[in-house]
Amino acid sequence: MNTAVHNKLVSFIWSIADDCLRDVYVRGKYRDVILPMVVLRRLDALLEPTKDAVMEELAFQRDEAQFTEWDESGLRQASGYVFYNTSEWTLQRLHDTATNSQQILQANFEDYLNGFSTNVKEIIEKFKLKSQVRHMANKDVLLNVLEKFTSPYINLTPFEKADPDGRKLPPLSNLGMGYVFEELIRKFNEENNEEAGEHFTPREVIDLMTHVIFEPVKDNLPPVITIYDPACGSGGMLTESQNFIKDEEGEIRATGDVHLFGKEINDETYAICKSDMMIKGNNPENIRVGSTLSTDEFAGMNFNFMLSNPPYGKSWASEQKYIKDGKDIIDPRFQIKLKDYWGTDKDEDATPRSSDGQLLFLMEMVNKMKPLSQSPTGSRIASVHNGSSLFTGDAGGGESNIRRYLIENDWLEAIIQLPNNMFYNTGITTYIWVLSNNKAPHRQGKVQLIDAGQLYRKLRKNLGNKNCEFSPEHIREIVNVYEQMQAVELEGDEGIASKVFDNADFGYYKVTIERPKRLRAQFSAERIAELRFDKALREPMEWAFDQFGEEVYTHLEQHEKAILDYAEKQELNLNAKQAKALVSKDTWQKGLDLLNTATELMLAIGSEEYHDFNVFREQVEAELKARKIKLSATEKKAILNAVTWYDASAEKVEKGITKLTGEKLEKLLEYLGCEESQLADFGYYATGKKGEYLEYETESDLRDTENVPLKDNIYDYFQREVKPHVAEAWISLDAIKIGYEISFNKYFYRHKSLRSLEEVSHDILALEAESDGLIREILTLA
Incomplete structure (x- = not known):
């Protein structure tokens, strides 16, 4: 559209806030009136030419057909849109017939709002527009606002008009109206920086995403295109994507229909997005409200293209119950299978920590990719994330498993690092993940990392945290590097760098290195005395025994209150089960029985110190058998733990004999x-x-882990890096896990030499001289 016309409309609408709403609303609340009124005026303008047809259809249904409920299909057909209004009013008629009574105008205005179809009423409700109308009427500004929006000097209609002076006012197309609307959203978000990054992604970032997503397949676009954003906000990514491939002057011109789909959890933002869909002639029913993670709104649907900037660093704890039942994943979107070290498929956790759910949105989009069996072009995804998605989470954890799932399925094409301070409400580094389930042959098995963190131009004025942006030339440079998929070295302190890796370069085995347990053993009265007390209740039980002695076994109920009061005063935070156990005779008797058994064993075996625990354990077993004492495994372990301690010079503790023969041995080797x-x-x-x-x-205190690159052999790594230093160590086969992480710092680190001592000394002396001068000047003035 004409830039001058666009700027004039935005400036005029923007001025309404200061002209009419000053002192009625605080500045941050102007958007609560302006945005819904822009939507309302546009919808009203679209319906004006067919108003008479709608009223005729309404009369027909009421008088001729005698319908008890309106036939919506007939009313939509009469209006020419997916929405309509059955009231006698238009905004222009409301203005033209208005009197000095704000109350009458308010009543007529509300009657007008009530006449809209259900889909528009939902938008009005989400905007809370009726309460805004009442507030403006009470403050005596409703007519002033209405006058501005129906001014003959601006044209918010799709038809050419002339102003009162005879000058032509060009029509405002749906695309042009979308630009005006998005510019207003951007300006309001800049005014309220706290919300800016939450609902608004900078235009140039979306521009880069659309180039990266659409350009590689511009000659092979499907005849019908579907685009989805699971955290659509005000719909900027959806509409910009549509503009990009439908712009008559653009490089890409899709000939088929484009259908937009999205979901948004915030009511007002959802209303903005849905109304924007109406303004541009898209189907508003494809925009849904609610939590994407809680409900699979588009279950069974797949999309050609998906773009999103999901919330990061935001808890999804309140939505866990819809995704997980304990440790079990109940939502199929987040159920994945991965092969373990032995090549066996296993169900794995694909949920990140509850404090940050951004990767769940990426999994939602992956779940919605079109299988190649349905569409030969597959699906392409661009998603903005912060750094935690790259490396947070250990091998076997949810984040690592998600990265592994994406990379091992060969869906990850590239990750582009953006400059710091690119977004409005955060200065952290952000990244665009680019995925496809139909990689070009030269990309298969590869991932490209692009560091564009030093490629930007400074803004003349900061917008919240945002102090830089991409120019069109920067976007073109990034897209060229992406499409060429070649290594590029960063020259100097500005520019772009790129590296290409094999998928396996990001994977590693997390290998647990074990060392043998070596124990000495000796019975003594001091060591076995601790068996009197339950390990989990040791502190309050010790206090109770010191205070009341043997009475804890004979008259425990008399001291129950004192014991529980002590635990409360010491802030031990016992739960109900622990508190009950603390004053239970069974708990005390169990400890006493264990102590008596240990005392009996000590009398039989003696107080000799054993250098070989295996011999000591055999003697304990023999004495228990001879005395026909039956202990549970837990009780036996408690006695042995009480009288043993680690000593590096002691003999290794034997676990048992394992048999490895035939096919089992061959497979293992x-x-x-x-x-x-x-x-x-x-x-x-x-x-x-x-x-x-x-x-x-194994000795758990000496346990260690090693991260072995997937391309390396675990045994060779062990022989090279571990065995020379710890000869008795071994690899735990049961604990090998596979993890994936992506470290931009490691791959793009550039060493910067420290300043010389001479330079530092020179600066220090200069600062000292400057401070001495200031001190002398202050003393002189004094």
Whole structure:
């Protein structure tokens, strides 16, 4: 559209706020009136030419057909749109017939609003427009606002008009109206920086996303195009995408229909988006309100293109119950299968930590990709994220599993790092993830990382946190680097860098390195004394025994209140179950019985110190058997733990014998890539008997982990990096996990030399001289 006309309309509408709403609303609330009134005036203008036809259809249905309910299809056909108004009023008629009575105008205005079709009424409700009308009427400004919006000197209609002076006012197309509306949203968001980044993505960022998503397939666009945004906000990404591929003067001109779909949780923002769809002639029913994570609004649907800037750093704890039941994933959008180290498919967790749900929106979009069996072009995705999506989460955790799922399915094409301070309400670094389930052959098995963090131009005036932007030339440069998919080195402190990696470059094995438990053992009265008390209730039980002695076994009920009062005063935060156990005779008797058993064993075995725990354990087992004492595994473990301690010079604690023979042994050696004689490096020590291997208990305090690149062999890495330093260590086969992370800092780090001592010294001396001069000047003035 004509830029001058566009700017004139925006300026005129913007001026209404200061002319009519000053002192009636605080500045941050101007949008609550201006945005819904712009929507209302545009819808009103679209309906004006067919107003008589709608009223005739209404009369026909009421008098001739005698319908008890309106036939909406007939009314829509009469209006020519998916919405209509059955009241006698238009905004122009409201203005022209208005008197000095604001109350009458308010009543007529509300009658006008009540005449709209259901889809427009929903927008009016979300905007809370009726309460705004009442407020303006009470403040005596409703007529002034109405006069401005029906002014003959501006043209918000799609038809050419002339102003009272005879000058032509060009028509405002749906596309042009969309530009005006989005510019108003942008300006209001700039006025209210706290909300700017929440609902509004900078235009140049959306521009970059649309170029990256559409340009690679511009010669192969499907005949009918569907575009989806699961966190659509005010609809900027959707409408900009449509503008990009339908602009008559653009490089890409889609010949088929374009259908926009979105979901937004904020009522007002949803109303803005839905009304924008109406203004531009899109189907407003494709925009839904509510939480994308809680409800799969578009279940069973797939989309050609998806763009989004989901909320990051925002908790999704309130939505967990819709996604997970305990540890089980109940929403199929977030159910994934991944192969473990042995190549077996397993259900894995694909949910990030509850404090940040941004990757769930990416999984929602992946779930909505068109299978190649349905559409040969597949789907393309662009999604904005902060840095945590790249590296947060350990191997086997939700975030890592999501990255692994995307990369191992070969859907991730590229990640573009944006400059800091590009968004309105945050200065953190952000990234655009580009995905496709139909990669070009030269991209298959590859991921391109593009560092555009040093490519920007400064704004003349900061807009909240935003102090820089991309120019059209910058966007073109990024798109060229992306399309060429080649390595580019950053020259100097400005420009762009790019590197291409194999998918496996981002993966690693998280390998647990174990060392044997070595224990000394000795019975003593001091060591076994702790068995009197439950481990989880040790502090209050010790206090109670010190205070009341043997009475805790004979008259516990007399001291119940005192014991519980002590626990409360010490702020031990016992839950109901623990409090009940603390004053239960069974708890105290269980501890006493265990102490008595340990005392009996000490008398039988003696107080000799054992250097070999295996021998000591055998003696304990023999004495228990001889005395026909039956202990549970937990009770036996409690006694042994009480009388043992780690000593690096003690003998290793044996766990048991494992048999590895035949096919089982062959498969294990094949996966490990080692010889049978090397199985000790995986915790299996040959006993000398064929197929029998001794395993040792592990010492958890000495446990360590190593991240081994996927392209490396775990055994070779272990021999090279671990074995020379800890000869007795081994790899735990049961704990090998696969993780993925992407570190821009590691791949694009550039070393900057420190300043020389001479330069630093020179600056310090200069500052000292400057401060001395200021001090002398202050003393002189004094």
